[in-house]
Amino acid sequence: MTKEIIAVDLGGTQLRAARYDAGLALLTREHTLTGADDGLEAVLARIKAIISLVMPSKRERVQGIGISAPGPLNSKTGVIVSPPNLPGWHDVPLGAIIEAEFGLPVYISNDANVAALAEASQGAAQGFRHVCYITVSTGIGSGIICAGRLVTGQAGLAAELGHIPIIVEAGRVSSVELEAAGPAIARQARQALAAGENTALHDLVAGDLERLDARLVGEAASKGDRLAIDLLAQAGRIIGLGIVTALHLFNPQIIVIGGGVSKTGELLFAPIRQTVREHVLDSAFTAGLRIVPAALGDDVALVGAAVLAATQGGDLDIGDLDRRFS
């Protein structure tokens, strides 16, 4: 059981592949552009080519190929449904295509799920067996590890914390993502500007409301702008309620938060922690609980894809993996 692993990170812009040994040490690594605008067939050819580049001469040394891909996708069938950032991709059986090409087992999961595996094996949640990873950027995704195993559900659709329904004003049902992800923060900022609120954001956008995004709100907040601070706090409260739901349903040891919006740091984390304290059922759920930023950088999806393959799609216990490595 000292076989090697191939990992692929298929993103809307970047395409990366790497080969790891069974202890998850990096052996070789390649990257190129996805070229998504060239269409399905061109991208598939590039995926096959970059896998070939990292494949060892003796293919039997490889135990499997793990792929991080944009959702929605069915991790049980390996079918990519229709990712917004891969034009022309509709119900593409990527798993079957790559398996047929290389004759190796292929495991596919979405970016949030593989990030959870990566953070649990080499990142902020290393050594933990009950982990909730949340990414806050254009959307809100999550990956959940329960007793060492990735929570996938019957069709690999599980762990969509961003899509927890929440009731907002007048009984309307919205979701954590629609109220707290980057576009929601930007939308609320635009509404405040249009209403003439006093904020440094007026200067930052210089009259062009379209330029206003969550990054600019974060910038203004870090300089002490009251409106921007309040907008991040409001997002933090909504995300905090989502985390309370995760605590009550999964009773994890650690919450890891990544994604672009999480880079605003304590401006987001402090209201999250306060909301969790206020609304958790019992302090037993928060005893020893850590709420921490993600630790891994650009290669998080590659590392996660490798762990995905090593755990056979997240079905094996990540703790057994650690013991096998050591």
Place this chain on the structure above:
Amino acid sequence: MTKEIIAVDLGGTQLRAARYDAGLALLTREHTLTGADDGLEAVLARIKAIISLVMPSKRERVQGIGISAPGPLNSKTGVIVSPPNLPGWHDVPLGAIIEAEFGLPVYISNDANVAALAEASQGAAQGFRHVCYITVSTGIGSGIICAGRLVTGQAGLAAELGHIPIIVEAGRVSSVELEAAGPAIARQARQALAAGENTALHDLVAGDLERLDARLVGEAASKGDRLAIDLLAQAGRIIGLGIVTALHLFNPQIIVIGGGVSKTGELLFAPIRQTVREHVLDSAFTAGLRIVPAALGDDVALVGAAVLAATQGGDLDIGDLDRRFS
């Protein structure tokens, strides 16, 4: 591996114990009153005595003892925290006490978790590996089986679907249980009566508002009373949103609903199903999904406690258990 199992159902009123063979066929069964008012020591003595009654003469034939107990409890340490219906019980190490008495492994879990195991092994969810069990009565509890294993979390506190936070009027944070369990239905009915609404409930309570409970609301609704029907529908919508959260986080194959309030049948199930259809992220989450009433009767906790022991606290795959039995 053909060892026998002892199961105990410790309730606020009834105390039951049974012995099962490794295929979960009932060998012997005893029941008595818990006598909770006699206090901790008396109840502990009765638990030991009823276990002795069902214990085989050759104790080494028993692989373990499973106990269904009222929450809150820590299933990892076997400590019963302070159940409202067991006066005098505070942080009682029931697991350690029973282990010391009989020299056998003891597994303890709350009634909703063991009911989930029971329904998945012999009830409405038999043969399914991704199961969400919800009980709606005085409270709302749940037990969740994910890829064949019980979701327990780091301290056995997981699967508290009733405590999902929801935002109600004016931004106030409440929970699924506080808005949709039996007492919530009764509270809303009392408010409507006090406000002078036209309903058959006036006659059913005969002037004594204290008599009004969820059972009476169910009775009035089954006779076509509009207010009562609306109250159950409102509870169904809240429970439905909780189920949407469970679908998005666990992607189960089947939702089993038990507990007293669930006996109102389609008056509750129809609004649940409609809410799920309206608010699920994507039809992939509901493709093939079943939302069904619980199938097991009074012995659900005993059967579940036996499965709990057979799966070593829910850590073993319930599917492997089936294969072992067959």
